[in-house]
Every structure is written in C-alpha cells, then in structure tokens.
Amino acid sequence: MKISRRFFSTALAALLALPLLGAVPADASDKTVRIGYQKYGTLVLLKGKGLLEKKLEKIGYTVTWTEFPAGPQLLEALNVGAVDFGTTGETPPIFAQAAGAPLVYIAHEPPAARGEAILVPKDSPIKTVTDLKGKTVTLNKGSNVHYLLVKALEEAGLKYSDIKTSFLPPADARAAFEQGAVDAWVIWDPFQAAAEVAIEARELRNGEGIVPNHQFYLGAKSFVENNPQAVDVVIEAVAEIDEWAKANTAAAAAELAPSVGIPEDVLAVALERQSYGVKAIDESVVKQQQSIADTFFDLGLIPEKISIADAVRKGGA
16 A cells, blocks of 8 residues: 555654754855765765865855764755755665655766675575565665665565565664574665674675666755855865775775774775766666656555656756
C-alpha cells in the first residue's frame, strides 16, 4: 500500500529533526553559508584547510559548519532551514524531495561504485546475495546504500520483501553487526573500509555494475537562487580541494584521520575507491537519478512520483 505524502513528510521530519531542536533559520540578510557535512569526504578536508573561508571573505560572506551522521539527517536540516548547502549520496535527495524539501542539485562527483557494499561477518554462512532471503539486513534508511540493496536483490532474483530490514545509523549498525544481531550490513566508505580491516567483514556485493553511487552537492532552493555567487565560490573551492585530494591521497588520509577517528591506512583504502572531479549535472545523471526515484516509488518507499529535472539548478555549476 502506498503511503501518503503528508504521512511520509511528517514521519520523516519527526524522526530526523530530533537533533535539530532549537535550530533557527538564518536571517535573509545574513550573508552566511551554512554548510552541513558528514564525517568523511571532500567537505571535511575543505573545512580543515580553511580555504573556503578565505574565498568567501572576498565576496563578503562567512561560513558555518554542522556535522551530521548521514545524508538523510543533513537534508532534513536543509528542509527545515538549518543549513544551506551539503553533500550526500544518490538516495537521500530523492527521499527529501519526496517529502517536499526545497532542495536543488548543484553539482556531482563521478560514480564510485566500489565505495559502498553489502558486508557479512567473515565466518558467515552467507556466500551470495541470494542467501540473504529471509535474513535481516541493516542499513541507514534513505541513504545511498538503500538503492544498492534494492538492485543487488533484484540482480539475485529476490524481491525487497524477501528480506527483513533493520534501519540504523552507521555506528549503531556496526554494533548490531558485530554482536550478530543482524545478518548483513549495507554501508559506505569509510565505515565499509573500517569494517573490512578491523573485523575482517567480508564483501558480499559492491556497487560495480549495478549502481553508480554518485555524490551530489545540494543546496536549499531559496539560498541557491538568492546567492548564486556564493554557491559558485563554494563549488570552486570544492573542486580545488578535490584535485588536491586526488593527487595527495596519503596526505588527505592523514588530515581526515583525526576528524573521523579512523586510522590513516583504512582511510587510504576508502580514498582510493572515491571518485574525484566536480561536474555539472547533465542529462545522463538526471536520468540515472530519475530511475532510482521511480524504483523507490514502485516499491512504495516514497509517496509519489517526483521529477529530478525540476530540482536541478538552472544556469549554474
């Protein structure tokens, strides 16, 4: 049975807005770019280097940073007006747009299909995705790995309803996985690399050949429309740090390690699987996102069909 948009939006907001109690939207005249970021990735490096602050100062803007555990929580913050800009995987913006969030796709990074995977414990009797039938799989609902799970099951001839899902954020999912409370864990880097190295988790299936695993840079519609120069400066800074990270993987791992609490050697594995090079949103990417959105609608995971093209920045990066 399809869920209503009103119920979906209300439930999603109630669940995800909890960490945001007390957040106050910025005044319209406040020339501040409020960035939401996750524990890993280009934005963490950008924050650490202070490059963006210098670039924005030249056009009269300041910047603030807020950390989120995953993409869905970040985009709920954007929805309620607590942040202006952030980056997530493919799936969070689809769930957010379906819930009525006024988001805009600004740019993306090339596919990084190896940077997400279905993991099982090293001694698990589960050898193929087909063996997941009837088993419990944990993942962060609405995150980029949600689509990986759907497509991997489809490839194996299983339906989404053939498994049991346990929706947990990365830290809680890792604990459930280690304790044997779930049979498999669908997760992204660097958590994926950490589990593979630290507890010898075994990869059952990564995204190669079935999902692209893009990273998207997104903004609040009103902010993007009213502050085009600031948005362009942010993307310019992201591109600059991206090129540096691509050419300096070891140094990037060293800089990220303290903030994410993951050893450098583990991060080096994750960074090697990451893609680099900020690009404009083109028609092929829109089609890929639309396919994901349509899949989730058909499964009843979002309440209505959405148009990705309607949420793409016009005339920007």
